[in-house]
Amino acid sequence: MNSISVREFEGRRVLVTGGTKGAGAAMVHRFALAGARVATTARSAVCPDGVNCELYIPADVATPEGATNVGRTLTEQWDGVDVLIHNVGGSATPGGGFAVITDELWEQELNVNLLAAVRLDRLLLPLMIERGNGVVIHISSIQRRLPLPASTTAYAAAKAALTTYSKSLSKEVGPKGVRVLSVAPGWIYTSAAEGLVKRIADQGGVDEDAARQQILDSLGGIPIGRPAMPEEVADLVAFLASPRAASIHGTELVIDGGTIPTV
Structure with a gap:
Protein backbone atom coordinates (compact mmCIF):
# COMPACT_ATOMS: atom_id res chain seq x y z
CA MET A 1 0.00 0.00 0.00
CA ASN A 2 1.29 3.45 -0.90
CA SER A 3 2.15 5.27 2.33
CA ILE A 4 0.54 8.48 1.01
CA SER A 5 -2.85 6.74 0.91
CA VAL A 6 -2.62 5.85 4.60
CA ARG A 7 -4.33 8.62 6.57
CA GLU A 8 -1.95 8.26 9.50
CA PHE A 9 -2.22 11.95 10.37
CA GLU A 10 -6.01 12.00 10.49
CA GLY A 11 -7.07 14.90 12.71
CA ARG A 12 -3.49 15.86 13.58
CA ARG A 13 -2.69 19.57 13.50
CA VAL A 14 0.45 20.38 11.52
CA LEU A 15 2.25 23.68 10.93
CA VAL A 16 4.74 23.98 8.07
CA THR A 17 6.47 27.35 7.98
CA GLY A 18 7.37 28.60 4.53
CA GLY A 19 4.95 26.11 3.04
CA THR A 20 3.97 27.84 -0.20
CA LYS A 21 6.98 26.91 -2.36
CA GLY A 22 9.46 24.13 -2.96
CA ALA A 23 9.94 21.48 -0.29
CA GLY A 24 7.61 23.36 2.08
CA ALA A 25 4.70 23.17 -0.37
CA ALA A 26 5.45 19.47 -0.90
CA MET A 27 5.29 18.94 2.87
CA VAL A 28 1.95 20.72 3.10
CA HIS A 29 0.59 18.53 0.33
CA ARG A 30 2.03 15.34 1.83
CA PHE A 31 0.53 15.91 5.29
CA ALA A 32 -2.84 16.94 3.85
CA LEU A 33 -2.99 13.72 1.78
CA ALA A 34 -2.40 11.77 4.99
CA GLY A 35 -5.40 13.38 6.68
CA ALA A 36 -3.75 16.19 8.65
CA ARG A 37 -5.16 19.62 9.28
CA VAL A 38 -2.38 21.72 7.82
CA ALA A 39 -1.50 25.32 8.53
CA THR A 40 1.26 27.21 6.78
CA THR A 41 2.88 30.61 6.79
CA ALA A 42 4.59 32.86 4.29
CA ARG A 43 5.03 36.57 3.70
CA SER A 44 2.44 36.65 0.88
CA ALA A 45 -0.87 38.27 1.77
CA VAL A 46 -2.87 35.27 0.54
CA CYS A 47 -2.21 31.57 0.13
CA PRO A 48 -1.10 30.95 -3.47
CA ASP A 49 -3.28 28.93 -5.81
CA GLY A 50 -2.44 25.25 -5.79
CA VAL A 51 -1.20 25.14 -2.20
CA ASN A 52 -3.33 22.86 -0.05
CA CYS A 53 -3.46 24.65 3.30
CA GLU A 54 -6.49 24.63 5.55
CA LEU A 55 -5.21 27.58 7.58
CA TYR A 56 -2.95 30.20 6.04
CA ILE A 57 -1.27 32.78 8.27
CA PRO A 58 0.47 35.62 6.40
CA ALA A 59 3.53 36.46 8.48
CA ASP A 60 7.25 36.96 8.36
CA VAL A 61 8.31 34.48 11.02
CA ALA A 62 11.86 35.86 10.88
CA THR A 63 10.55 38.77 12.95
CA PRO A 64 9.36 38.61 16.58
CA GLU A 65 6.04 40.14 15.51
CA GLY A 66 5.48 37.58 12.77
CA ALA A 67 6.27 34.64 15.02
CA THR A 68 3.98 36.01 17.73
CA ASN A 69 1.16 36.37 15.20
CA VAL A 70 1.54 32.74 14.10
CA GLY A 71 1.74 31.43 17.66
CA ARG A 72 -1.27 33.44 18.79
CA THR A 73 -3.40 32.44 15.78
CA LEU A 74 -2.68 28.72 16.17
CA THR A 75 -3.26 28.83 19.91
CA GLU A 76 -6.58 30.63 19.55
CA GLN A 77 -7.94 28.74 16.55
CA TRP A 78 -6.48 25.24 16.97
CA ASP A 79 -5.30 25.15 20.58
CA GLY A 80 -1.77 24.66 19.25
CA VAL A 81 -0.36 21.99 16.95
CA ASP A 82 0.74 18.37 17.16
CA VAL A 83 3.52 18.60 14.57
CA LEU A 84 5.69 21.67 14.03
CA ILE A 85 7.88 21.78 10.91
CA HIS A 86 10.36 24.66 10.76
CA ASN A 87 10.96 24.86 7.03
CA VAL A 88 11.62 28.59 6.62
CA GLY A 89 15.20 29.33 5.65
CA GLY A 90 17.44 30.75 3.00
CA SER A 91 20.26 33.13 2.32
CA ALA A 92 20.32 36.62 0.87
CA THR A 93 24.03 37.27 1.48
CA PRO A 94 25.91 38.25 -1.69
CA GLY A 95 29.06 36.51 -2.83
CA GLY A 96 32.41 37.83 -1.73
CA GLY A 97 33.33 35.88 1.37
CA PHE A 98 33.38 36.90 5.01
CA ALA A 99 34.36 40.53 4.38
CA VAL A 100 31.06 41.46 2.73
CA ILE A 101 28.86 40.05 5.50
CA THR A 102 27.77 43.09 7.47
CA ASP A 103 26.20 42.99 10.92
CA GLU A 104 22.85 43.58 9.26
CA LEU A 105 23.31 40.55 7.00
CA TRP A 106 24.44 38.38 9.93
CA GLU A 107 21.32 39.39 11.86
CA GLN A 108 19.14 38.66 8.85
CA GLU A 109 20.59 35.18 8.35
CA LEU A 110 20.27 34.35 12.05
CA ASN A 111 16.69 35.60 12.22
CA VAL A 112 15.56 33.56 9.21
CA ASN A 113 17.51 30.37 9.82
CA LEU A 114 17.68 30.13 13.61
CA LEU A 115 15.59 32.57 15.60
CA ALA A 116 12.37 32.00 13.65
CA ALA A 117 12.42 28.42 14.95
CA VAL A 118 13.48 29.42 18.45
CA ARG A 119 10.62 31.90 18.78
CA LEU A 120 7.92 29.59 17.43
CA ASP A 121 9.12 26.73 19.63
CA ARG A 122 8.90 28.99 22.64
CA LEU A 123 5.31 29.88 21.72
CA LEU A 124 3.96 26.45 20.72
CA LEU A 125 6.02 23.87 22.63
CA PRO A 126 4.41 24.56 26.04
CA LEU A 127 1.07 23.24 24.73
CA MET A 128 2.76 20.08 23.43
CA ILE A 129 4.45 19.57 26.79
CA GLU A 130 1.15 20.12 28.57
CA ARG A 131 -0.43 17.34 26.46
CA GLY A 132 2.66 15.15 26.78
CA ASN A 133 2.86 14.62 23.02
CA GLY A 134 4.22 16.32 19.90
CA VAL A 135 6.88 16.39 17.21
CA VAL A 136 9.18 19.26 16.24
CA ILE A 137 11.32 19.03 13.09
CA HIS A 138 13.89 21.67 12.21
CA ILE A 139 15.00 21.84 8.57
CA SER A 140 18.75 22.46 8.67
CA SER A 141 21.19 22.00 5.77
CA ILE A 142 24.25 19.98 4.85
CA GLN A 143 25.97 23.35 4.50
CA ARG A 144 26.44 23.34 8.25
CA ARG A 145 29.07 20.69 7.44
CA LEU A 146 29.97 21.77 3.89
CA PRO A 147 29.82 25.58 3.88
CA LEU A 148 30.56 27.47 0.68
CA PRO A 149 32.86 30.28 1.87
CA ALA A 150 32.29 32.45 -1.18
CA SER A 151 28.60 32.95 -0.47
CA THR A 152 27.02 30.99 2.40
CA THR A 153 29.19 31.46 5.49
CA ALA A 154 26.47 33.18 7.51
CA TYR A 155 23.73 30.82 6.31
CA ALA A 156 25.84 27.76 7.11
CA ALA A 157 26.73 29.10 10.56
CA ALA A 158 23.06 29.80 11.32
CA LYS A 159 22.05 26.30 10.22
CA ALA A 160 24.82 24.81 12.38
CA ALA A 161 23.40 26.74 15.32
CA LEU A 162 19.91 25.44 14.47
CA THR A 163 21.09 21.83 14.56
CA THR A 164 22.87 22.34 17.88
CA TYR A 165 19.81 24.09 19.32
CA SER A 166 17.64 21.21 18.07
CA LYS A 167 19.82 18.66 19.85
CA SER A 168 19.76 20.58 23.11
CA LEU A 169 15.99 21.04 22.90
CA SER A 170 15.53 17.31 22.33
CA LYS A 171 17.30 16.53 25.59
CA GLU A 172 15.04 18.92 27.48
CA VAL A 173 11.63 18.02 26.09
CA GLY A 174 12.06 14.34 25.09
CA PRO A 175 11.32 13.16 28.65
CA LYS A 176 8.16 15.28 28.51
CA GLY A 177 6.74 13.45 25.49
CA VAL A 178 7.89 15.69 22.65
CA ARG A 179 10.21 14.34 19.96
CA VAL A 180 12.64 16.79 18.33
CA LEU A 181 14.68 16.12 15.20
CA SER A 182 16.44 17.96 12.42
CA VAL A 183 16.64 17.18 8.71
CA ALA A 184 19.60 18.30 6.61
CA PRO A 185 18.87 18.41 2.89
CA GLY A 186 21.48 18.87 0.23
CA TRP A 187 20.58 20.33 -3.14
CA ILE A 188 16.79 20.17 -3.65
CA ALA A 228 16.67 15.46 -4.24
CA MET A 229 13.13 16.26 -5.31
CA PRO A 230 10.86 18.25 -2.95
CA GLU A 231 8.50 15.28 -2.64
CA GLU A 232 11.34 13.07 -1.42
CA VAL A 233 12.16 15.53 1.35
CA ALA A 234 8.47 15.74 2.24
CA ASP A 235 8.24 11.94 2.47
CA LEU A 236 11.18 11.84 4.88
CA VAL A 237 9.69 14.57 7.07
CA ALA A 238 6.29 12.85 7.11
CA PHE A 239 7.88 9.56 8.15
CA LEU A 240 9.80 11.23 10.97
CA ALA A 241 6.64 12.93 12.21
CA SER A 242 4.66 9.69 12.16
CA PRO A 243 4.25 7.03 14.87
CA ARG A 244 6.43 4.77 12.69
CA ALA A 245 9.41 6.87 13.81
CA ALA A 246 8.47 6.90 17.49
CA SER A 247 11.98 5.93 18.62
CA ILE A 248 13.83 8.42 16.41
CA HIS A 249 14.64 11.43 18.53
CA GLY A 250 17.41 13.97 19.06
CA THR A 251 19.23 13.27 15.82
CA GLU A 252 19.66 14.72 12.34
CA LEU A 253 18.69 12.89 9.17
CA VAL A 254 20.61 13.79 6.00
CA ILE A 255 18.98 13.67 2.57
CA ASP A 256 21.68 14.67 0.10
CA GLY A 257 22.19 11.81 -2.35
CA GLY A 258 25.56 11.09 -0.73
CA THR A 259 26.99 14.62 -1.14
CA ILE A 260 28.71 14.60 2.25
CA PRO A 261 31.77 12.45 1.58
CA THR A 262 32.38 11.21 5.12
CA VAL A 263 30.47 9.06 7.60
Missing part, protein backbone atom coordinates in the same frame (compact mmCIF):
# COMPACT_ATOMS: atom_id res chain seq x y z
CA TYR A 189 15.49 20.62 -7.18
CA THR A 190 12.85 23.26 -6.51
CA SER A 191 11.53 25.84 -8.96
CA ALA A 192 14.16 28.22 -7.57
CA ALA A 193 16.89 25.65 -8.28
CA GLU A 194 15.55 25.21 -11.79
CA GLY A 195 15.69 28.97 -12.25
CA LEU A 196 19.30 28.96 -11.09
CA VAL A 197 20.14 26.30 -13.67
CA LYS A 198 18.57 28.41 -16.41
CA ARG A 199 20.46 31.53 -15.32
CA ILE A 200 23.78 29.69 -15.30
CA ALA A 201 23.01 28.25 -18.73
CA ASP A 202 22.09 31.66 -20.16
CA GLN A 203 25.06 33.44 -18.62
CA GLY A 204 27.56 30.77 -19.64
CA GLY A 205 26.16 30.05 -23.07
CA VAL A 206 25.73 26.35 -22.25
CA ASP A 207 22.76 24.00 -22.18
CA GLU A 208 20.88 23.21 -18.98
CA ASP A 209 22.51 19.79 -18.57
CA ALA A 210 25.93 21.46 -18.53
CA ALA A 211 24.65 24.09 -16.09
CA ARG A 212 23.36 21.38 -13.75
CA GLN A 213 26.72 19.67 -13.94
CA GLN A 214 28.46 22.90 -12.94
CA ILE A 215 26.35 23.00 -9.78
CA LEU A 216 27.03 19.33 -9.07
CA ASP A 217 30.76 19.98 -9.48
CA SER A 218 30.63 22.96 -7.10
CA LEU A 219 29.16 20.63 -4.46
CA GLY A 220 31.91 18.10 -4.99
CA GLY A 221 29.48 15.84 -6.83
CA ILE A 222 26.37 13.94 -5.80
CA PRO A 223 26.96 10.17 -6.01
CA ILE A 224 23.40 9.41 -7.14
CA GLY A 225 23.89 11.95 -9.92
CA ARG A 226 21.00 14.29 -9.15
CA PRO A 227 19.52 16.55 -6.49
